[in-house]
Each structure stands twice: as structure tokens, then as C-alpha cells.
Amino acid sequence: MAPNNHQSLIGRGPSLADVLTQKLSDEIAxxxxxxxxxxxxxxxxxxxxxxxxxIVREAxxxxxxxxxxxxxxxxxxxxAESGSPAVFxxxxxxxxxxxEIRGIVxxxxxxESSATELAALRRTDEDxxxxxxxxxAMQAAIDRGExxxxxxxxxxxxxxxxxxxxxxxxxxxxLDRRVRTFIRTAxxxxxxxxxxxxxxxxxxxxxxxxxxxxxxxxxxRSAAEExxxxxxxxxxxxxxx
Amino acid sequence: MAPNNHQSLIGRGPSLADVLTQKLSDEIAxxxxxxxxxxxxxxxxxxxxxxxxxIVREAxxxxxxxxxxxxxxxxxxxxAESGSPAVFxxxxxxxxxxxEIRGIVxxxxxxESSATELAALRRTDEDxxxxxxxxxAMQAAIDRGExxxxxxxxxxxxxxxxxxxxxxxxxxxxLDRRVRTFIRTAxxxxxxxxxxxxxxxxxxxxxxxxxxxxxxxxxxRSAAEExxxxxxxxxxxxxxx
DNA sequence: GACAAGCAACTTGTCAGGCAACTAGGTCAT
DNA sequence: ATGACCTAGTTGCCTGACAAGTTGCTTGTC
Numbered sequence: 240m241a242p243n244n245h246q247s248l249i250g251r252g253p254s255l256a257d258v259l260t261q262k263l264s265d266e267i268a269x270x271x272x273x274x275x276x277x278x279x280x281x282x283x284x285x286x287x288x289x290x291x292x293x294i295v296r297e298a299x300x301x302x303x304x305x306x307x308x309x310x311x312x313x314x315x316x317x318x319a320e321s322g323s324p325a326v327f328x329x330x331x332x333x334x335x336x337x338x339e340i341r342g343i344v345x346x347x348x349x350x351e352s353s354a355t356e357l358a359a360l361r362r363t364d365e366d367x368x369x370x371x372x373x374x375x376a377m378q379a380a381i382d383r384g385e386x387x388x389x390x391x392x393x394x395x396x397x398x399x400x401x402x403x404x405x406x407x408x409x410x411x412x413x414l415d416r417r418v419r420t421f422i423r424t425a426x427x428x429x430x431x432x433x434x435x436x437x438x439x440x441x442x443x444x445x446x447x448x449x450x451x452x453x454x455x456x457x458x459x460r461s462a463a464e465e466x467x468x469x470x471x472x473x474x475x476x477x478x479x480x
Numbered sequence: 481m482a483p484n485n486h487q488s489l490i491g492r493g494p495s496l497a498d499v500l501t502q503k504l505s506d507e508i509a510x511x512x513x514x515x516x517x518x519x520x521x522x523x524x525x526x527x528x529x530x531x532x533x534x535i536v537r538e539a540x541x542x543x544x545x546x547x548x549x550x551x552x553x554x555x556x557x558x559x560a561e562s563g564s565p566a567v568f569x570x571x572x573x574x575x576x577x578x579x580e581i582r583g584i585v586x587x588x589x590x591x592e593s594s595a596t597e598l599a600a601l602r603r604t605d606e607d608x609x610x611x612x613x614x615x616x617a618m619q620a621a622i623d624r625g626e627x628x629x630x631x632x633x634x635x636x637x638x639x640x641x642x643x644x645x646x647x648x649x650x651x652x653x654x655l656d657r658r659v660r661t662f663i664r665t666a667x668x669x670x671x672x673x674x675x676x677x678x679x680x681x682x683x684x685x686x687x688x689x690x691x692x693x694x695x696x697x698x699x700x701r702s703a704a705e706e707x708x709x710x711x712x713x714x715x716x717x718x719x720x721x
Numbered sequence: 722g723a724c725a726a727g728c729a730a731c732t733t734g735t736c737a738g739g740c741a742a743c744t745a746g747g748t749c750a751t
Numbered sequence: 752a753t754g755a756c757c758t759a760g761t762t763g764c765c766t767g768a769c770a771a772g773t774t775g776c777t778t779g780t781c
Contacts, residue, residue, distance in 0.1 A: 260545070310732095313771070326569045329567060345645055409570075
């Protein structure tokens with residue numbers, strides 16, 4: 240039997256599919272089922288864990304979604320050849336966890352610094368035009384007295400796009416989004432950001448752009464690092480208890 | 481039909497749940513359903529897309545797994561407040577795709593270089609002992625004439641562990657695993673790696689270890705970059721058409 | 722006896738219907 | 752008006768069933 244005991248605290252507890260997914264995932268990760276090996280049938284798994292077949296199907300469906308197993312109709316479900324998942328799970332337990340956001344920011348700094356360096360080496364004329372366009376848009380936002388958050392995002396996107404590496408683009412995009420949503424939720428509880436701050440950001444962006452245009456990888460990395468360090472300092476205001 | 485642009489990378493044909501998951505995911509991403517908003521009931525979704533409720537359940541289950549949707553029994557399913565997923569999907573379409581593995585290696589170099597830098601700043605005595613232990617194990621493997629792949633992996637793991645940042649550890653681990661599985665599958669088709677190569681790797685590891693022990697962040701990064709650049713060059717042998 | 726065609730058992734994919742647990746909003750008695 | 756109660760609606764989970772596809776064994780043929 241598998242009584243779900245740890246549920247009465249709050250409304251939502253882990254569903255049976257959640258639990259089963261975790262168990263199967265662990266068993267695969269621990270090498271209990273080896274890559275290429277056939278999993279038990281859904282019926283057997285259902286009996287083993289005392290759940291119904293739809294639950295098993297859902298759990299296996301998630302594992303397929305993660306690239307850990309592949310299944311062939313009529314044949315069975317098999318552990319993926321690589322054995323390791325195709326997705327990187329960023330476990331965000333809580334939006335207000337300070338250590339967590341610190342860790343993400345640190346990783347973001349690493350990724351975006353390298354991305355900026357690569358951008359300086361590979362940017363095309365189109366990339367430069369795109370970057371220039373975002374700078375102009377940001378300046379226009381400043382002139383209108385707006386914070387220009389969207390323009391800021393677009394500028395960073397244009398940089399990672401110039402790396403010509405979709406993994407850099409996607410990961411940077413992903414991390415950036417998480418940090419910004421944290422800021423957004425955190426800011427709603429505190430005072431608004433200063434108005435003149437955007438101009439500082441614009442200056443840092445300008446420096447990054449110049450380095451990228453010059454094709455100076457080292458300077459591009461330095462400029463990006465400084466920008467990100469400043470951004471992290473500004474963020475630190477929201478991380479104070 | 482069946483756009484199948486992204487996932488369901490390996491299965492023979494995309495299942496209905498795969499397709500529906502993609503559709504719902506797109507609709508959420510495109511802002512058709514806004515964060516915090518309630519999704520249609522499972523019954524309605526089933527009718528809308530012409531599938532049964534279990535299929536809808538499986539699709540929504542995957543979205544919950546990805547952190548895009550949260551559901552409360554009796555109330556309904558809602559788009560997560562953040563709106564953006566909690567997982568980063570690394571879309572690996574093919575193990576033998578050279579551009580893809582090149583991109584991953586590039587990202588791995590960025591992450592691991594920064595990780596090594598951080599490790600130099602934060603390593604504890606336990607970390608140093610762990611690193612030293614892995615170096616010794618690698619040396620023992622060399623003396624036995626073995627390639628020492630496991631020891632190599634453990635050394636890198638010990639480094640990212642020393643960053644004290646679980647995101648660095650998990651991501652680096654993840655990327656490293658993908659690259660190594662590629663090498664493993666690629667190597668089975670070609671000649672074996674040279675025997676004396678492990679000694680070279682060991683020298684580079686030694687340099688990294690010294691920098692970390694000295695707490696010299698800049699030198700640690702340089703050593704890591706050189707090691708990774710060499711590793712990438714060695715890998716390039718398998719990337720030749 | 723070797724071999725190929727075909728068949729039967731098994732497995733996954735999908736559907737239908739139903740009951741239990743839970744939520745939310747309206748109703749009714751006080 | 753206000754609080755308890757009740758009912759409709761929703762998700763969580765189950766049983767049962769059929770379709771589609773694969774695998775291995777049987778059987779018939781040479």
C-alpha cells in the first residue's frame with residue numbers, strides 16, 4: 240500500500256503521478272534500469288506500486304517528455320540510450336528564496352559574460368544594427384521618462400542572439416526571465432526603482448555595444464561583467480531581509 | 481499536420497498528448513492564457529481539441545511537471561504566476577548532430593570556467609581534500625593503464641561542488657553528461673583514444689587544482705579554459721565528417 | 722531439418738464512464 | 752445582515768474496453 244500521508248498540511252499535496260514519476264526517475268538514475276533496457280509493462284508497474292494504469296501512463300509520459308524513456312507501441316517502454324535526461328530541471332522551490340535567486344544570478348552572470356564575449360567575435364552587420372536599434376529604443380524610453388524594461392530585455396536578447404549559439408540564447412533567456420520575474424514580484428512589495436537608474440544602465444549597454452562592434456572579445460566580457468555586477472548590486476537591495 | 485517543431489524528439493510518432501502539450505504550451509507562452517488565469521476545464525479542453533479527458537490530463541500533467549501550470553482539486557487548473565517555465569529544455573534532436581554538440585561544448589566551457597573560478601574563491605578544506613583524492617585516483621588509473629574516465633568525471637564534479645552553487649553543479653553536471661555520452665557513442669564507431677592522453681589530462685587537472693588551492697580565481701579560470709580548449713580540440717576529432 | 726508465412730499473445734495508445742475529494746458560490750434559517 | 756449549509760462544478764483517480772502495432776511461436780512447405 241501507499242497511503243499518501245503527508246498531505247493534510249495544505250491544500251495541494253503531491254499527486255500519485257508526481258510520486259511515481261519521482262520513483263521511476265530515481266530508479267533509472269540509480270542504474271536500476273540501464274540505458275536501452277526495457278521497463279516493466281504498464282500493468283506490472285501499476286501492480287508494483289499499487290496505482291492504476293492511467294497514473295502509470297502519466298508518469299511514463301512525463302519521463303518521455305523529459306527524454307529519459309522512449310516507448311514504441313506494441314513493443315514497450317525503454318530507458319533512453321543516453322540514460323541521462325534531455326532537459327535541465329531548474330528546481331525553483333520558492334520565488335522569495337534569497338539564496339536561490341543569488342545562485343541563479345551568479346549563473347546568469349557566467350553565461351551572459353561568455354555570451355557577450357562570443358557575440359563580439361561573431362556579430363554580423365545585422366546583429367549590430369539590431370543592437371543599435373535597441374539602444375535607440377532605450378534612449379527614447381529614457382527621454383519619455385519610462386523605465387524601459389522591455390528595451391533592456393531586448394538588448395540582452397540581441398546579444399545572445401549574436402552568439403549564433405541557440406543554447407546560449409535559450410539558457411540566458413531562461414535565466415534572465417527568472418531573475419526578472421523575481422524582481423517584479425519583489426518590487427511590488429517595496430518602493431519603486433529610481434528614475435535616473437535607467438540612464439546608468441544605458442551607459443553600460445553603450446560600453447558593451449562598443450566592444451562588440453569593435454570585435455574586442457576581452458573588452459566585451461569586461462563590460463558585460465561590470466554591467467552584471469552592477470545589476471547584481473542593484474538587485475541586492477531586494478535581497479535584504 | 482502535427483507541427484512537431486520541438487519535442488517528442490525520439491518517439492516514432494508524436495502521440496496526441498505530445499501534440500496537445502505543445503499546443504497548450506504555445507498558447508500559454510503566447511499570452512493567450514495569462515499568468516494566474518484559470519484554464520478551461522479538462523472537459524472543455526477535451527471537446528475543443530477533440531481528444532479524451534485522459535489525454536488532456538496527461539498534457540496538463542506535463543505542464544504541471546514543467547511548472548507552467550498549477551492545479552487545485554475542485555477549483556481548476558491555473559497558469560503559474562511566473563508565466564515562465566521552471567525547467568530549461570535542452571532540445572537535443574540527434575546525438576550525432578555536430579553543430580549541436582559544438583554548441584553544447586561551448587556552453588559547457590563557459591559554465592565550467594566560471595565554476596572553476598568560483599571554486600577557487602570558495603573551496604573549503606574538505607573540497608581540497610576531495611579534489612586531491614580524485615587526482616590520486618586518476619594517477620592510480622594511469623598507473624594501471626586505464627583511461628580513468630570515471631575519475632575524470634569525479635574531478636570535475638568535485639570542482640563544481642566547491643562552488644557551493646547547486647545550479648552550477650547541476651547544469652555543469654548535465655552538460656558534461658551530454659558531451660560524454662556523445663563521445664561514448666561516437667568513439668564506438670571510430671578508433672580508441674590514445675593511451676598516453678590521460679597523462680596530459682592529468683597535468684591539466686593538476687594545474688587547475690593548484691590554482692584552486694592557492695585561491696587564485698584568475699589563474700583557476702585560465703587553467704580551466706586551457707583544459708577545456710584542449711578537450712574541445714580532442715573532441716573535434718570526432719566531429720570531423 | 723531448415724525456412725518462411727502467418728497467427729496469436731502481448732504491449733502501448735486511446736476512449737468511455739463513473740465515483741470520491743474538494744472548492745466555490747448561492748441559499749436558507751436565524 | 753450574517754452565518755451555517757447545501758449543491759453544482761472541477762480535479763484526482765479508478766475500472767474496463769477496444770484499436771494499433773510488435774514480437775515470438777507455431778505451422779505448413781520444401
